[in-house]
Amino acid sequence: MSDIVDAAVKALNAKMDGGFDGLAKFVIGDEGAVMIDSEGARAADEDADVTLTASADVFQDILEGNINPTAAFMTGKLSVDGDMGLAMKLAGAIA
Numbered sequence: 001m002s003d004i005v006d007a008a009v010k011a012l013n014a015k016m017d018g019g020f021d022g023l024a025k026f027v028i029g030d031e032g033a034v035m036i037d038s039e040g041a042r043a044a045d046e047d048a049d050v051t052l053t054a055s056a057d058v059f060q061d062i063l064e065g066n067i068n069p070t071a072a073f074m075t076g077k078l079s080v081d082g083d084m085g086l087a088m089k090l091a092g093a094i095a
Contacts, residue, residue, distance in 0.1 A: 004056050005032040005043050011063045012041035012094060020093040022086040027053040036090060050082035050090070063094070 024036045025048035033045040058077045061067040069091035072078035
């Protein structure tokens with residue numbers, strides 16, 4: 001697991017309040033993937049209901065609150081494949 005994925009797991013678990021009830025995958029550039037569910041975040045690469053893909057820099061900006069996930073999507077910095085409603089729930093859970 002890369003240092004970036006490890007840091008992402010820690011940051012997401014610190015932000016998550018357990019209110020996310022789906023299965024999402026966040027692909028962080030070439031660094032790897034993070035799975036997010038009701039238990040929190042973990043480093044893994046599995047099938048998910050929604051997959052979000054962004055560069056490591058964009059992902060970090062989202063976690064730090066420098067960019068809104070919706071704005072990142074609308075500007076093409078974040079791609080979403082799958083359940084868009086679940087993606088919106090995830091954005092609310094990590095904001």
